[in-house]
Every structure is written in structure tokens, then in C-alpha cells.
Amino acid sequence: xxxxxxxxDDLFDPAFLGRVEQLALLARRMATSGQRAQRRSRxxxxxxEFADHxxxxxxxxxxxxxxxxxxxxxRLSLKLYEEEEDLSVYFLVDHSASxxxxxxxxxxxxxxxxxxxxxxxxxxxxxLDRVAVVPFSQTAEAPGRxxxxxxxxxxxxxxxxxLEATGRTAVAASIDAxxxxxxxxxxxxxxxxxxxxxxxxxxxxxxxxxxYEPMVLHLHDLSLLETDAYGDMTLLDTETGDLRxxxxxxxxxxxxxxxxxxxxxxxxRAAREVGARCLHVDLSVPFDDxxxxxxxxxxxxx
Amino acid sequence: xTGPITDGAALAAAAGFVxxxxxxxxxxxxxxxxxxxxxxxxxxxxxxxxxxxTIGGRWRRLASWALFLxxxxxxxxxxxxxxxxxxxxxxxxxxxxHHIVIGIDTSASTATRDGPPAAGQTAPRRRIDAACERVRxxxxxxxxxxxxxxxxxxxxxxxxxxxxxxxxxxxLLAAALGPAAxxxxxxxxxxxxxxxxARALAMAxxxxxGRGHTSVLWVTDGGPDGVVQTxxxxxxxxxxxxxGPLPAAAPGLADLADLAIGSVRLRANPGDxxxxxxxxxxxxxxxxxxxxxxxxxxxxxxxxxxxxxxxASTRRVLLITLPPGTSRHEMPDLDVSAPRVAVRVxxxxxxxVDVAPWNDWGFAVMAERRRLRVLVAGPTHALLGAALAANPxxxxxxxxxxxxxxxxxxxxLQGSGAPDVVVWHAMAVPPPADLPALWISFEPPADATxxxxxxxxxxxxxxxxxxxxxxxxxxxxxNFDNVRVLGARAGDVVLADARGAGPVMVARAGxxxxxxxxxxxxxxxxxxxxAMPILIDNALGWLAGDxxxxxxxxxxxxxxxxxxxxxxxxWQWREPGRPPRPxxxxxxxxxxxxxxxxxxxxxxxxxxxVARPTQLAASENPARLAPASxxxxxxxxxASSPDAGTGRWAWxxxxxxxxxxxxxxxxxxxxxx
Numbered sequence: 015x016x017x018x019x020x021x022x023d024d025l026f027d028p029a030f031l032g033r034v035e036q037l038a039l040l041a042r043r044m045a046t047s048g049q050r051a052q053r054r055s056r057x058x059x060x061x062x063e064f065a066d067h068x069x070x071x072x073x074x075x076x077x078x079x080x081x082x083x084x085x086x087x088x089r090l091s092l093k094l095y096e097e098e099e100d101l102s103v104y105f106l107v108d109h110s111a112s113x114x115x116x117x118x119x120x121x122x123x124x125x126x127x128x129x130x131x132x133x134x135x136x137x138x139x140x141x142l143d144r145v146a147v148v149p150f151s152q153t154a155e156a157p158g159r160x161x162x163x164x165x166x167x168x169x170x171x172x173x174x175x176x177l178e179a180t181g182r183t184a185v186a187a188s189i190d191a192x193x194x195x196x197x198x199x200x201x202x203x204x205x206x207x208x209x210x211x212x213x214x215x216x217x218x219x220x221x222x223x224x225x226y227e228p229m230v231l232h233l234h235d236l237s238l239l240e241t242d243a244y245g246d247m248t249l250l251d252t253e254t255g256d257l258r259x260x261x262x263x264x265x266x267x268x269x270x271x272x273x274x275x276x277x278x279x280x281x282x283r284a285a286r287e288v289g290a291r292c293l294h295v296d297l298s299v300p301f302d303d304x305x306x307x308x309x310x311x312x313x314x315x316x
Numbered sequence: 317x318t319g320p321i322t323d324g325a326a327l328a329a330a331a332g333f334v335x336x337x338x339x340x341x342x343x344x345x346x347x348x349x350x351x352x353x354x355x356x357x358x359x360x361x362x363x364x365x366x367x368x369x370t371i372g373g374r375w376r377r378l379a380s381w382a383l384f385l386x387x388x389x390x391x392x393x394x395x396x397x398x399x400x401x402x403x404x405x406x407x408x409x410x411x412x413x414h415h416i417v418i419g420i421d422t423s424a425s426t427a428t429r430d431g432p433p434a435a436g437q438t439a440p441r442r443r444i445d446a447a448c449e450r451v452r453x454x455x456x457x458x459x460x461x462x463x464x465x466x467x468x469x470x471x472x473x474x475x476x477x478x479x480x481x482x483x484x485x486x487x488l489l490a491a492a493l494g495p496a497a498x499x500x501x502x503x504x505x506x507x508x509x510x511x512x513x514a515r516a517l518a519m520a521x522x523x524x525x526g527r528g529h530t531s532v533l534w535v536t537d538g539g540p541d542g543v544v545q546t547x548x549x550x551x552x553x554x555x556x557x558x559x560g561p562l563p564a565a566a567p568g569l570a571d572l573a574d575l576a577i578g579s580v581r582l583r584a585n586p587g588d589x590x591x592x593x594x595x596x597x598x599x600x601x602x603x604x605x606x607x608x609x610x611x612x613x614x615x616x617x618x619x620x621x622x623x624x625x626x627x628a629s630t631r632r633v634l635l636i637t638l639p640p641g642t643s644r645h646e647m648p649d650l651d652v653s654a655p656r657v658a659v660r661v662x663x664x665x666x667x668x669v670d671v672a673p674w675n676d677w678g679f680a681v682m683a684e685r686r687r688l689r690v691l692v693a694g695p696t697h698a699l700l701g702a703a704l705a706a707n708p709x710x711x712x713x714x715x716x717x718x719x720x721x722x723x724x725x726x727x728x729l730q731g732s733g734a735p736d737v738v739v740w741h742a743m744a745v746p747p748p749a750d751l752p753a754l755w756i757s758f759e760p761p762a763d764a765t766x767x768x769x770x771x772x773x774x775x776x777x778x779x780x781x782x783x784x785x786x787x788x789x790x791x792x793x794x795n796f797d798n799v800r801v802l803g804a805r806a807g808d809v810v811l812a813d814a815r816g817a818g819p820v821m822v823a824r825a826g827x828x829x830x831x832x833x834x835x836x837x838x839x840x841x842x843x844x845x846x847a848m849p850i851l852i853d854n855a856l857g858w859l860a861g862d863x864x865x866x867x868x869x870x871x872x873x874x875x876x877x878x879x880x881x882x883x884x885x886x887w888q889w890r891e892p893g894r895p896p897r898p899x900x901x902x903x904x905x906x907x908x909x910x911x912x913x914x915x916x917x918x919x920x921x922x923x924x925x926v927a928r929p930t931q932l933a934a935s936e937n938p939a940r941l942a943p944a945s946x947x948x949x950x951x952x953x954x955a956s957s958p959d960a961g962t963g964r965w966a967w968x969x970x971x972x973x974x975x976x977x978x979x980x981x982x983x984x985x986x987x988x989x
Contacts, residue, residue: 112354123354183355209355238353247349251356258356259348260363273362 102200110151114179129301150188151181189217222288390972421536423511428938447559458482469516471509471873508913509873510933521550573602577678600638610634620892620914655682679929694741699843752859758836774814800834869931884920
């Protein structure tokens with residue numbers, strides 16, 4: 015692949031693209047070997063495969079009434095069919111300031127999120143799914159035009175390369191803004207550190223209620239928990255600029271570790287409530303391993 | 317720093333400076349390390365929970381500041397070496413105290429100069445000085461809960477002072493050693509007596525009765541009478557500390573030796589009370605003979621060596637050679653018109669170092685020869701009368717002729733009471749049964765005990781020359797034409813007998829005492845001989861109870877009783893070198909005890925005087941080595957109980973350091989990198 019303008023060479027270099035190609039081949043092999051996860055459109059409508067019944071409501075198409083069921087139960091019910099359609103994959107990429115905080119080695123969570131999103135997008139494009147990148151921090155920006163086919167991959171990369179870490183994290187507000195625009199339903203992959211005081215539950219519920227299939231990739235950096243520099247220090251919140259004086263002791267750090275584990279637990283619980291898949295990814299994990307874990311998690315390879 | 321800071325202003329200044337410095341350090345907070353975190357919300361949650369759980373977490377910095385101020389206060393306070401203010405009750409104090417009787421041997425041998433020289437001195441120290449030095453070092457290391465009683469122990473035991481702390485005992489010790497110290501009454505100077513540990517330990521027991529934590533520290537030169545037991549009679553433990561003598565084989569002390577007067581005796585010349593023979597026993601306590609001078613001085617009033625040196629009526633010097641050990645030296649025909657005699661031995665050998673000058677003097681006095689009232693009964697005999705008249709101390713009273721008649725004798729005695737002795741010459745009846753009598757009778761009296769055996773022309777020889785009645789008497793070339801052989805009963809002493817016939821002179825102890833001569837004064841030339849007045853003087857003196865010129869010397873430190881003439885009143889006792897004081901009288905004897913070497917006098921109001929010399933105890937031998945080597949005086953144990961008076965400041969320092977260690981982790985948490 016040749017270099018294109020507007021694409022970050024430090025992230026999407028030829029080695030990255032080569033590795034993505036290998037991942038795509040691996041994804042195709044997994045799909046044909048029966049290891050792929052079953053993913054169906056949740057949309058019911060004019061398809062031919064029966065999906066479910068629901069009670070009749072005034073204004074519904076009477077042609078869809080199931081008269082046989084009415085004869086047995088004397089209740090009016092509509093027959094629902096799964097609607098076959100192209101799957102839309104939305105990559106909701108958090109580009110708040112906390113995602114751009116420099117970690118040891120110069121890497122940032124945003125870089126890792128962009129790489130993972132780019133890899134998954136390549137696989138989705140190869141699966142003829144529609145791919146859209148939805149950046150968000152304090153709110154979600156308007157999703158770009160959904161792209162289809164591998165020929166659009168560089169546009170995806172260009173869209174990802176334009177993201178800069180800024181603003182606060184507001185996952186719930188951003189997703190709420192996203193669903194209010196009512197794009198096509200599909201798979202919503204949230205890549206974020208999820209440091210939102212409002213929590214994640216409302217955001218996932220909003221996605222679920224609007225028919226999206228949420229998948230959460232929680233990115234974090236555990237190297238912050240492995241310090242041995244104790245003592246008095248001032249904590250600076252990257253996003254808010256708040257200062258907090260603290261005397262860091264091993265005991266306090268251990269408490270923080272437990273609090274972080276509880277935070278992850280809250281994320282898992284919120285995901286389970288809506289049947290979403292959730293993956294906690296540390297910055298130390300290479301992006302291709304993350305992609306492989308996403309494969310194993312299921313729900314992405316169609 | 318060599319001592320506590322007792323200036324309150326200095327302490328306050330130091331405390332203020334440190335407090336201000338610490339406070340400034342806490343006010344000038346160092347810039348904290350700034351750490352960027354992606355999300356402070358989690359930290360806020362953790363910190364809120366942590367600070368709620370941490371007591372005083374919010375105030376940690378303030379607590380740390382207060383803690384450092386406390387540590388500084390403790391350390392500064394420790395500089396003043398503070399003492400706890402706990403005031404125990406009197407019973408607690410008493411129960412907690414350790415009572416130690418320090419008995420210091422002040423016997424004569426402790427004046428020996430063979431101790432190690434004092435600092436800056438070359439002359440050997442006296443043993444008593446070495447002992448006091450050891451006691452001083454012990455007292456300087458005394459604990460606050462120790463109480464001491466100082467006891468000077470020689471022949472008698474005297475309390476120098478007590479019960480007091482080590483410092484008080486040190487003051488007592490200094491006063492007792494000072495120049496103004498009364499030598500015999502309160503001082504710690506050596507006496508002339510031998511040590512009597514039994515009396516000292518008995519006094520220590522008395523002093524320790526009813527007290528807790530008791531012990532006796534016995535500091536002695538380790539003479540032969542030194543304490544060897546480990547407990548007093550009442551069971552208090554004894555710790556013995558030797559203060560001498562040094563081993564004779566010590567370097568530089570090979571010639572250490574002592575010349576001493578062992579004893580001095582005067583033997584009156586028979587028949588010449590103004591002259592006497594002096595017999596001195598001199599000890600050479602060294603390994604080789606030494607040339608010496610024996611200086612003999614007489615005086616009418618001197619009582620000790622210094623006074624004899626200043627006032628001696630007669631002084632004679634004998635050049636002698638003293639072999640090792642004891643030797644006897646005689647000076648016959650010494651003029652004792654001044655009845656007090658002192659003998660001093662001086663080394664004529666410059667190589668000899670006499671370590672004990674205190675025993676160089678010996679003293680003696682002539683026995684008092686009281687006047688005797690003699691009643692002479694019997695036919696007048698001119699030679700007998702001349703012998704009696706020649707004796708200056710006799711008041712001769714002639715009994716009226718005829719048979720004994722009490723009324724006539726009373727008139728003869730002019731109502732002055734019974735005579736001291738009766739001379740019963742050629743009387744047909746025995747002498748009165750209640751009076752001492754010299755019975756001279758050749759004719760057998762009308763007495764059932766009298767014998768009627770006679771011996772013609774016998775050779776009469778003294779049988780018991782050592783008897784007082786026969787001292788200085790010889791019958792050589794004396795002729796006896798006829799003697800009557802006397803009968804001797806059990807208890808009688810045969811003074812002389814006719815060779816091959818039997819006793820002719822017998823002494824009967826009585827009572828009353830009686831000397832019987834079976835001699836016809838007209839049939840012998842004895843009254844013409846030199847022996848006659850001696851025999852008369854000896855016999856009358858023995859019958860009157862005189863000591864026969866032999867005075868038993870007193871021993872310093874031992875109780876004594878001395879017979880004094882009856883009828884005397886207001887007896888005054890004068891110890892050598894001391895003012896007179898009233899003597900204790902028990903019947904016809906004065907009783908007392910003294911530790912002063914010399915001649916003690918007892919004088920009545922009427923001027924009658926009795927003098928008695930002292931003789932040092934043979935046990936006070938300065939050259940005799942102690943059974944144990946010189947020991948080191950134990951020092952006080954360091955304070956171990958938490959309420960001990962010393963080392964409190966150290967505990968405070970430890971407490972401060974402990975608090976600092978507690979604060980150290982907090983400091984590490986606050987440190988900034």
C-alpha cells in the first residue's frame with residue numbers, strides 16, 4: 015500500500031497494513047470454518063424468515079396479521095420477519111484528552127484505539143459491511159458517510175488520522191447524540207477509556223433500545239498502577255485540570271487498584287445488562303492481539 | 317558537652333530556636349510532584365474513602381509538626397538531665413534504700429607508710445590514706461538510693477557519721493581527714509591500738525538493725541586480726557577490701573623493713589629504789605641485721621614521744637646491732653629519779669627504710685612505792701631497826717613492850733587505823749590474825765603449826781629467787797649459826813631453805829599474807845649483809861600488796877582497770893598529749909580504755925599520781941603480709957531500675973529517638989522527588 019496524504023504514517027505504516035491484511039485472511043478463515051459468530055440483523059420487517067410475533071396496534075399493516083394465531087388465541091398478533099440488509103459498523107472512537115495522555119513509550123490510548131478501529135474497519139469493509147467512524151469526546155460528531163468496500167479503506171484511515179485528543183469524556187452524552195441522529199442500525203463498537211462520571215449504563219441502554227448492537231472495547235493503561243514512586247504528590251486530571259493533593263502510599267495505591275477493578279466491574283455489569291460484548295484492553299497489548307480477542311469475543315465477524 | 321545544661325534561659329533559647337525552625341520548615345512546604353492522571357474521579361473516590369478511614373488523616377501534617385516539636389522538646393529537655401519528680405513515701409524511701417556500713421580499719425598498723433604514693437608525690441602513703449582513697453572512690457560512685465555510715469574501727473569502734481548519701485559521706489570523710497579533725501575522737505587517723513573486728517562488727521550490726529538492703533564494707537590493711545568472715549554476727553554480708561600491705565617482693569620495696577620497740581621493762585635495783593635495770597625487747601622486721609641506736613630518756617612529766625623529745629631529764633644512747641627477729645637489750649643501773657622512761661629505736665643504717673615510725677617508741681614507769689605504816693613488835697633489835705629505818709617509805713611504829721594489847725597498840729597508832737604491815741619479831745605468840753606480818757621467830761611460838769626442828773650451821777640458799785620477796789637476794793657468804801626449820805603447808809612458797817634440813821623462809825598467801833623467817837637475828841650475820849634491807853623491803857612490799865616494781869603495761873584499745881591508792885578523790889585521767897579529764901572510778905580502781913600510746917596518768921586531788929605505760933599489741937606487725945593481695949574497691953553498679961536517679965536523660969533521648977523513628981515513615985511519604 016502506498017502512502018496517502020492525511021494518513022498518519024506513525025500509526026498506519028506499511029507494517030500495520032500488512033498485519034491488518036493478515037488479520038483479514040485469518041478472519042475469513044475463521045468465518046468459513048464455522049468459528050464465526052452468528053450475527054443477524056435485529057431489524058424485523060419485510061424479510062422472508064419468520065422472527066417473532068407482537069401484539070397488533072392500530073395503524074399496523076393488517077396484512078401482517080397472523081390469522082391462524084387469532085383463531086387459536088383470539089388475539090390479534092402481527093408476524094415479524096427478519097429483514098436481510100447490509101450491516102453497518104460504527105466505530106465510536108473516544109478522542110478525549112484522557113485518551114491522548116502520553117504513556118511510557120510515547121504511546122497513547124487514542125493511538126491504540128485508532129489502530130484497532132482501523133484493523134476492524136478493514137475486516138468489516140472486506141465483509142462488505144458499511145463502516146462509519148464516529149469520533150466523540152464531550153459529544154459525538156456527525157458520523158461520516160458510511161463507506162462500503164475495501165476501496166474506501168483509505169478514507170477510513172484518513173478519517174481516523176484526523177482525530178486529536180481533546181475535550182472531556184462524555185460517553186453517555188455522546189452516544190445519546192449519536193442515536194438521536196438515527197443512523198442505520200448496526201454494530202456500534204465503542205473504543206474508549208470510559209472515564210465518564212455519568213457511567214456507561216445509560217449509553218449502552220440507549221444503543222440497545224435504538225436497535226444497535228453495542229460492543230465495548232475498554233482501553234486502559236495499567237502501568238499507572240505499577241509505580242513505586244510514593245510520597246506527596248499532586249494529581250492533575252488531564253481532562254478537567256483539577257488538582258488533587260495526595261500522599262501516595264502502597265496502601266493507597268492498592269486501594270486505587272481495587273477501585274479500578276470495581277470500575278471495570280461496573281463496565282462489565284452495564285454491558286451484561288444489554289447483552290453487549292465487552293473487552294478490557296491494556297495499552298501494553300498489541301493491536302493485533304486486541305483484534306484477535308475481538309474475534310474470539312464474537313459478534314464481529316459476520 | 318560534658319555536663320547537663322542547667323541554665324534555664326539557655327534551654328528556653330534553644331527550645332525557641334528549634335521550634336521556630338521546625339515551624340518554618342513546615343510552613344515552607346516543598347513543591348509537590350505533579351502527576352498527570354487520565355481521570356481524577358477514581359482517585360477522588362479512593363481518597364474520600366481512605367481519608368474517612370484514616371484517623372486524623374486530614375490533620376496528619378499538623379500532627380507531624382506537633383510530633384517534631386515534641387521530639388525537639390524532649391531532646392532539649394534531655395540536655396538538662398531532668399529527674400523524675402516522683403516523691404515516694406517515707407516507707408517506700410526507707411524500703412528502697414541500701415544501707416552500707418563502711419568500716420575503716422584505723423588500727424596502729426594503718427599508719428605504716430608503704431602504700432602507693434599519691435599523685436605528684438614520691439613518698440609512700442600511709443595505709444589509712446590508701447584506704448580512705450578507696451572509700452572515696454566508692455562514695456563518688458554511690459547511687460542515690462545508697463546510704464552510708466562511716467565507722468572507724470580499731471580497738472574501739474567509733475561512728476564517724478551517718479546515715480547519709482554518698483556525697484554526705486564524702487563530706488564526712490573529708491572532715492575526718494582534715495587537719496582539724498580530732499585524732500582520737502572523730503578523725504580517721506590511725507590509733508595505737510590493735511583492731512578489734514568483733515567490736516566493730518557488733519556496732520555495724522547495731523547500726524543496721526531494722527534496715528533493708530544492708531551490707532558491710534570492711535576496708536582494712538589485712539593484718540592478722542583482719543576480718544575473714546563473710547557475714548557479721550547478725551548475718552549482714554561483709555565485703556572485705558584490702559588496703560595493704562604491699563608485698564615485700566614488690567619492685568623497689570625489697571628493703572622495706574621495720575624496727576620496733578616490742579616491750580620495755582624496768583626492774584628496780586634491790587635496795588636502791590633510785591636506780592633500775594631497763595630491759596627492752598627490740599624487733600627487727602627485716603631479713604638482715606641492722607645497726608641501730610637505742611635512745612633512752614627519762615622524765616618526770618613527759619607522756620609521749622614528742623614530750624620526751626622535748627623534756628628528758630636523762631638521755632642515754634646505746635649503739636646496738638639488731639639481728640633479724642626480736643632481741644633483748646639491757647641497761648643496768650639506770651637512774652630513774654625521774655620515774656618515766658621512754659625508749660626509742662633509731663636506724664643507724666641509711667639503707668633501711670623504716671615503714672612504721674609509729675612503733676619506734678616504748679614506754680615504762682617505775683612502780684609506785686606507797687608509804688607503809690609498819691608496826692614493829694618484839695624486843696628491840698638494833699640491826700633490824702636500822703634496816704627498817706633505812707627504808708624511806710616506811711613509817712615505823714614501835715609497839716609498846718609486853719604482850720599484845722589492843723588498847724596500848726591503839727594508843728601507839730594514835731588512832732590512825734591499822735598498820736599496813738606488822739613486823740613480828742621474837743614474839744612468843746603468833747602475830748595478829750587480821751594483819752599482814754613479817755614473822756621473825758627462832759623460838760617456836762605457842763602455835764600448833766609451829767615446828768621445833770632446828771639446824772645448826774646450815775647453808776641457807778634461796779629456793780624461789782623469782783618471788784617478789786626474794787628478788788635481788790643472795791645468801792652467799794652469809795653465815796647462819798642456827799635456824800629453825802619451818803613447816804610448809806599447801807599453797808606456801810618456800811623462799812629459802814637450809815640445805816638438807818628444810819624451809820627456813822616461807823611465804824603464805826593468807827589472808828592475811830604472812831612471811832615467816834625461822835632465823836635468829838642474833839645468830840647470823842645476815843643483818844649486816846647487803847641482803848638484809850632488800851629482804852625487808854621485798855617482804856614488806858609483798859605483804860603490803862605492792863607489785864614488786866613490776867608494772868604490767870596497758871594495751872591500747874583494750875579496757876583496763878588500775879588500782880589506785882585508797883582514799884583518793886577527784887581522780888583526773890590524762891592521756892598522752894591530751895588535756896586531763898575525770899576518770900571513771902570503780903571501787904579503788906579506775907577503769908577506762910585508750911588508743912593513745914604513751915604514759916597515762918591518774919592524779920587525785922591530793923596530788924597522788926599513778927602512771928601506767930602502754931605497750932603496742934604484738935599483732936600490729938606492719939611487715940606481715942595480708943593473706944590476700946591488694947584488691948580493687950568495687951564501684952557502684954550502674955543504675956538499672958527505671959526509677960534510678962542517674963541516666964534519666966538517656967531515657968528521654970531514647971524516647972525522642974523512638975518518636976523520630978515513628979515519624980520517619982511519615983516523612984518518607986511526604987518526601988518529593
